[in-house]
Amino acid sequence: MELIIGNKNYSSWSMRAWVMLYENGIGFKDNEQQLFSAQFYGEIAKHSGAGKVPVLVDGDVAVWDSLAICEYISEQHLDGKGWPEDARERAVARAVSAEMHSGFIALRNECPMNCRAKRTIVLSQAAKADIARIDEIWARQMEKHTGDKDWLFGTFSVADAMYIPVVMRFVTYGIEVSEQSMRYINRVLASSSVVAWLAAAAEDNTIIPEDEAGEEA
Numbered sequence: 001m002e003l004i005i006g007n008k009n010y011s012s013w014s015m016r017a018w019v020m021l022y023e024n025g026i027g028f029k030d031n032e033q034q035l036f037s038a039q040f041y042g043e044i045a046k047h048s049g050a051g052k053v054p055v056l057v058d059g060d061v062a063v064w065d066s067l068a069i070c071e072y073i074s075e076q077h078l079d080g081k082g083w084p085e086d087a088r089e090r091a092v093a094r095a096v097s098a099e100m101h102s103g104f105i106a107l108r109n110e111c112p113m114n115c116r117a118k119r120t121i122v123l124s125q126a127a128k129a130d131i132a133r134i135d136e137i138w139a140r141q142m143e144k145h146t147g148d149k150d151w152l153f154g155t156f157s158v159a160d161a162m163y164i165p166v167v168m169r170f171v172t173y174g175i176e177v178s179e180q181s182m183r184y185i186n187r188v189l190a191s192s193s194v195v196a197w198l199a200a201a202a203e204d205n206t207i208i209p210e211d212e213a214g215e216e217a
């Protein structure tokens, strides 16, 4: 399989699909392209008319949306184990993943993912409300799975792939969270997929002005 992604420092949607593959030990060709460049759009256009990354290419199938890619990996490569086994847990995992996919717009706009940076930022009330809700989700899941492996649903799931880029934003902008959510952040930062992603992101010094926000901390 091949995964077309944008710059690791900035591309939060790409990171979801990448950690989903990496954390599950699934081999793939990492095709990283310079966001917004002609070559970036050329690579995507070979497989998708959407003009956005990530795109997963598996033989003659192309999947061009991060959540759809995670679903595809779970179905085709993990025998459905990308989601919790229990149907009720699975429903909650799907709900929080969908909430992430379609929401938290203020936080996403005000705090672009910028893995290598440490910034201070003045947040709107809407972004603060997004943060409070995310903290509530993480803390609830950590409480429910005390003694497990500190992923949101015990073991690594699609829900973690969806929230990991938000962890990166919280770290960059020094966003304070509850003790339980801090446990989740530390779990994410210690995971092999995130360590590998951050190491690669640190090697790229491209600056994308539209994804730079806040003041140097």
Ligand SMILES: N[C@@H](CCC(=O)N[C@@H](CS)C(=O)NCC(=O)O)C(=O)O
Pocket (backbone or CB within 6 Å): 006, 010, 011, 012, 013, 014, 036, 051, 052, 053, 054, 064, 065, 066, 067
């Ligand atoms: N819904 C898509 C959104 C993907 C997305 O917006 N990707 C950004 C990069 S992080 C992109 O490709 N932007 C290029 C553009 O907007 O021209 C997903 O979840 O995969």
